[in-house]
Amino acid sequence: MSNREEKVLQISGVNPRKCMKCGKCSASCPSYDEMDIKPHQFVSYVLNGRTKALAESKSVEKCLACFACVERCPRNVEPAKIIDAARQLNVRQRYGDTLSANDIPSLIDEDTPQQLLVSAFRKYKR
Numbered sequence: 330m331s332n333r334e335e336k337v338l339q340i341s342g343v344n345p346r347k348c349m350k351c352g353k354c355s356a357s358c359p360s361y362d363e364m365d366i367k368p369h370q371f372v373s374y375v376l377n378g379r380t381k382a383l384a385e386s387k388s389v390e391k392c393l394a395c396f397a398c399v400e401r402c403p404r405n406v407e408p409a410k411i412i413d414a415a416r417q418l419n420v421r422q423r424y425g426d427t428l429s430a431n432d433i434p435s436l437i438d439e440d441t442p443q444q445l446l447v448s449a450f451r452k453y454k455r
Contacts, residue, residue: 333380333418340414347404348372354398354408364388368398368408375411384415392416 338345354368355361366374366388374383383389392412399407437446 331378331380334375334378336418337375337380337411337414340417341407341410343372343407343410343414345372345375345406345411348406349404351403353401353403354406357397357401359395359397360391360393363391368392368412371408371411372406380415380418383412384419388412389416389419 348369350369350373352369355370358364358368361367364387366383366386371383371388374380389412392409394409394413396409399409402408433446
């Protein structure tokens with residue numbers, strides 16, 4: 330397993346080996362028709378070392394992060410977390426892996442929702 334696959338698994342916290350490929354995640358996805366790689370395929374892409382293809386796919390931008398796939402998964406594989414991890418790797422490659430506390434005030438204004446800040450801290454602490 331390459332460093333990229335390990336990073337996706339670390340960020341997502343998902344155990345892809347639990348997937349039994351039932352397809353319930355894809356059946357519940359509201360963006361299914363818009364995706365080139367379907368939710369039931371996310372796990373296979375990670376296990377087969379194809380995270381670069383996954384990160385470059387339309388699915389990264391088309392996933393609504395609604396977690397319908399997470400709710401429907403009988404094995405708690407959480408495919409949405411895999412695509413979110415791929416999305417985060419893209420962002421980290423473009424803009425760097427860390428953000429210092431001193432950088433934050435210059436990036437926000439008074440209209441920035443607090444939920445956005447909490448979400449960002451949660452994602453980048455991994």
